[in-house]
Amino acid sequence: xxxxxxxxxxxxxxxxxxxxxxxxxxxxxxxxxxxxxxxxxxxxxxxxxxxxxxxxxxxxxxxxxxxxxxxxxxxxxxxxxxxxxxxxxxxxxxxxxxxxxxxxxxxxxxxxxxxxxxxxxxxxxxxxxxxxxxxxxxxxxxxxxxxxxxxxxxxxxxxxxxxxxxxxxxxxxxxxxxxxxxxxxxxxxxxxxxxxxxxxxxxxxxxxxxxxxxxxxxxxxxxxxxxxxxxxxxxxxxxxxxxxxxxxxxxxxxxxxxxxxxxxxxxxxxxxxxxxxxxxxxxxxxxxxxxxxxxxxxxxxxxxxxxxxxxxxxxxxxxxxxxxxxxxxxxxxxxxxxxxxxxxxxxxxxxxxxxxxxxxxxxxxxxxxxxxxxxxxxxxxxxxxxxxxxxxxxxxxxxxxxxxxxxxxxxxxxxxxxxxxxxxxxxxxxxxxxxxxxxx
Numbered sequence: 001x002x003x004x005x006x007x008x009x010x011x012x013x014x015x016x017x018x019x020x021x022x023x024x025x026x027x028x029x030x031x032x033x034x035x036x037x038x039x040x041x042x043x044x045x046x047x048x049x050x051x052x053x054x055x056x057x058x059x060x061x062x063x064x065x066x067x068x069x070x071x072x073x074x075x076x077x078x079x080x081x082x083x084x085x086x087x088x089x090x091x092x093x094x095x096x097x098x099x100x101x102x103x104x105x106x107x108x109x110x111x112x113x114x115x116x117x118x119x120x121x122x123x124x125x126x127x128x129x130x131x132x133x134x135x136x137x138x139x140x141x142x143x144x145x146x147x148x149x150x151x152x153x154x155x156x157x158x159x160x161x162x163x164x165x166x167x168x169x170x171x172x173x174x175x176x177x178x179x180x181x182x183x184x185x186x187x188x189x190x191x192x193x194x195x196x197x198x199x200x201x202x203x204x205x206x207x208x209x210x211x212x213x214x215x216x217x218x219x220x221x222x223x224x225x226x227x228x229x230x231x232x233x234x235x236x237x238x239x240x241x242x243x244x245x246x247x248x249x250x251x252x253x254x255x256x257x258x259x260x261x262x263x264x265x266x267x268x269x270x271x272x273x274x275x276x277x278x279x280x281x282x283x284x285x286x287x288x289x290x291x292x293x294x295x296x297x298x299x300x301x302x303x304x305x306x307x308x309x310x311x312x313x314x315x316x317x318x319x320x321x322x323x324x325x326x327x328x329x330x331x332x333x334x335x336x337x338x339x340x341x342x343x344x345x346x347x348x349x350x351x352x353x354x355x356x357x358x359x360x361x362x363x364x365x366x367x368x369x370x371x372x373x374x375x376x377x378x379x380x381x382x383x384x385x386x387x388x389x390x391x392x393x394x395x396x397x398x399x400x401x402x403x404x405x406x407x408x409x410x411x412x413x414x415x416x417x418x419x420x421x422x423x424x425x426x427x428x429x430x431x432x433x434x435x436x437x438x439x440x
């Protein structure tokens with residue numbers, strides 16, 4: 001399942017009750033006796049309410065004239081509900097791994113709601129399409145678990161290993177935020193997100209030495225981005241045109257091409273673009289999409305095919321309102337929508353990416369060359385070309401530091417460049433990087 005704070009202890013510790021056997025001469029007033037009886041009755045009723053998968057934390061009680069709320073023992077039921085939720089999360093993760101291995105998504109039904117089950121089917125399909133042959137949960141550490149009646153939230157840090165069709169493996173560690181509900185007396189996962197903060201540096205983009213005296217730019221590296229990033233100022237619009245790559249059908253994997261605002265040095269990102277996926281059987285499929293992190297990708301109704309030329313622009317029309325305009329120049333068709341999103345507006349990007357698929361980064365296909373043109377942005381209220389905005393080149397590298405995708409220098413028009421795929425094989429571009437497109 002995809003998606004740390006230390007656990008918050010229950011603060012209801014037993015109080016210093018007087019033992020009537022030790023103090024037999026103490027007179028108990030009628031009011032005190034009734035209050036004590038009421039507490040005992042409440043404890044008996046609550047004790048019987050804790051059942052398999054249905055245990056829940058208790059609300060502390062304050063009864064006038066009695067001991068403070070901290071005197072009411074609640075640790076037993078609280079421990080039971082936490083244990084039940086942890087068991088469900090472990091079982092759900094094991095079920096996802098088993099479902100992928102057996103090509104049987106129904107193995108995930110028992111631990112998820114119907115809506116979340118549909119999302120998990122998409123995630124496993126994306127993993128398989130990206131060349132992932134198997135996944136395994138290596139470690140899970142639980143953080144805060146909070147229960148409110150029939151709903152709960154739980155935080156967990158999970159480390160997974162992925163095995164790819166070519167035999168390579170990698171690991172990824174992510175924080176997962178779960179939402180759970182009680183259905184027929186059992187806890188089930190209703191939602192799961194991964195609010196991973198970007199690593200130190202500009203969204204995981206690490207500055208590096210220039211790539212030779214004639215490059216004219218200081219290149220940076222990323223585990224999943226290649227292209228150009230502009231920072232410094234307030235960015236309210238970005239535009240780019242590109243030719244959708246024709247990936248090699250003999251190399252399963254995924255590539256995504258997009259423009260976006262934010263995300264270079266923050267975890268917010270509004271973006272739109274296209275994607276090509278090469279399946280294990282060599283079938284190549286393409287789609288167009290939008291995304292606003294931390295939400296997952298939304299495929300849009302714009303038909304695209306390898307070799308098509310597309311133009312995509314994002315423009316803030318008013319505070320928090322973004323106009324997305326996507327045009328297939330080859331077919332003449334277009335898609336336009338308006339999204340509500342709060343953006344830091346701290347950067348603009350023109351990127352070729354290995355998308356995240358929930359268990360790390362997907363294997364990058366052999367896309368050849370992607371050509372960008374007409375790249376521009378509006379920064380501090382002024383329209384600038386790629387060069388005029390001072391955009392910097394970013395090279396995608398694998399865990400060994402080998403280049404996977406390399407951008408060219410900016411063309412003489414100040415608004416064009418290529419991204420070239422190297423011959424370095426990719427069994428998964430890595431486990432870190434800028435917070436780009438997230439599938440599923």
